[in-house]
Amino acid sequence: MSIIAFYLAVVTLGILSMGFQMLGSRLLSPHFGSSIDVWACLISTFLAAFSLGSMAGGTISNLAAPARRRSQLVCALATVVSLAVTAFWGRALLAQIETALTTPLLGVIAACLVLFFVPVTALSTFSPQCVQFLAQRGVAPGKASGLVYGVSTLGNIAGVMLTTFVLIPNFRVSTLLDVWLVVAVLTLVALLRFLRTPASP
């Protein structure tokens, strides 16, 4: 049962991150349009966040237990706080950025970094730690890595499709960002519990 809950948390991580990208495009479009430049900046920001988050998560997973727990807590808090900033003050920040940076491309890059980079980076630190979690429980590292990234990518697909075809047509973007925040809190609480559970000898 607990392993199913673990994979459910991994799927939810994937849903949260890529669904957030679709919501991000809706946040940006009133301020910067939805041209190919905007999409290029948005996708690149998310990929950069995945990259940095994965590397940081890999480092965290090899820290000694006390430092690892502190880092996990910092990453979880960073995710929640930055998601809250985007959910509650995202539009106000976008208006400020749009006014301050009149060069459209600079504005989009700044907006993507301010609103999306931190939460997605912080969220991405948990994937390598999930690999470590499985590896410590006897799953071969290669298999563990394949399972976590495979399941997480299924979550990515679900996040894109669910957000695009079900959520955006029926709910306000602001409501969905609130939902993202609540789901992130619940998922991270569950993941922290999993990751702090010592592997049975």
Added chain:
Amino acid sequence: MKPARCLLGIALALSSLTAAERGNYVESFDTIYNSLTIEKNGTMVEMRARSRRGEALESAVDLADPLKLVVGYTRTLYAGLFFQPKPSRVMMIGLGGAGFHRLFSAAYPDTLLQSVELDPKVLELCETRLAFTPTAQTPVALMDGRMFVKRDKTKWDWIILDAFRGGYVPSHLKTEEFYRECAARLDDRGVFISNLHSGTELFYSDLKTIRSVFPQVAIFETAGRGNVIACAVKYRSPDMTKPENWAQVSESVAKVLAGRLDLDALKAERLPMPEREMRLGRQLTDDFSPVEFLDAMKTNNTAPR
């Protein structure tokens, strides 16, 4: 002698056929935003965009008579004349094939007609295939329409919204906030003109959203084409939904339009506002604008057409 004459006749016929067809072509262009087809047939050049429902005719020009309004809705856009017959500054979001521009510039040679187009290839094709050359009076800005409206501080007499991307309008150009931004850039006696497609949920949502910003809205249907042109103004008085309050164009303008645009026929294209359907429509905001999905959903057949 007879067979020789026959052969000569065939050769002449073939050569004349080749000459007639030489100028005709069909070209396809995949741009960063559109999949466009340019077809030249005789003197007629069409620009079509691929959309979910096949190919949509974006624009056309008759090179033998460039002032002719070939595509029906470009004629209906002139309904703006009933509300502001002396525009000195006009902004049009969406260049298309510049089908509206030529006659307008001939009728109003001193008026600034500023176009805003996102797709650079559309401008290039306009210049190279559809015989449109931007001038100081007809400049074209290559950027997102909403970004232009936000950044440009000009007060416009007409703002025309005719921005389509392969058959649908980007969602950020359909919201209450965007219409408020347009209203802020519109002169107090100016008119906001939008090209809408009837028969979808989006149509009613769009009308409802426009009317939440502009106190008066009148709509005109391009016969048989599914295009409905909404004209909206910022003032409450006089009542511009009554044709008796509509303005007349000057004699000089009427002379240019004569034979190309029948304003009386245009008046007859006015439709009543679909109040019942609009009540059921969902108002679109920056926070909620599922434009792509509303556009895809056909409304029931009882909707007035």
